[in-house]
Amino acid sequence: TQLLEQSPQFLSIQEGENLTVYCNSSSVFSSLQWYRQEPGEGPVLLVTVVTGGEVKKLKRLTFQFGDARKDSSLHITAAQPGDTGLYLCAGDSWGKLQFGAGTQVVVTP
């Protein structure tokens, strides 16, 4: 059972455009982590959000954690080809991560 729903599953945009990836759940998590994974490699941790309503910025990436700590979003401004990858959200449930299915993002020059 997938506790975390990610949308969209796939996103293809042109360089310079903005995009948003959503991560929704009916469960409350103590924290939520976002990862980016490239083919043949392990996921790389981008950010951890802990507090309901929290907003974190990492250069062109903005992460939000919902007030109820059940959902999150990742917004990328002025996407670049280097942003291409599989974006995964993961909720921390008693020390274990519950992963979403992932959003494949492709940014073309």
Added chain:
Amino acid sequence: GAVVSQHPSWVICKSGTSVKIECRSLDFQATTMFWYRQFPKQSLMLMATSNEGSKATYEQGVEKDKFLINHASLTLSTLTVTSAHPEDSSFYICSATRREGGVHEQYFGPGTRLTVT
């Protein structure tokens, strides 16, 4: 900080043989490590939780006698795929947990591509 390594990065073996994969946290101690499996174009599937000095906890549907896990120290966990078969071919990824300010963050290794012929 928070670097996790895996060895080997890829391995090809014959059906019926066993393969050992190592996972090391290089610059921090990890009381808990996790092993995942990932199929092409899919998300990560948790196989087991490995705690230093105790038996691993396996997820439902994962055969503990087939996937042997040993967590010998705070920086090393190993996964042995015993009597491997072609259906065991997959991308295996480990992660190590670091506690940062009361939050558990998982850092992943680069993965091991296993191909069983």
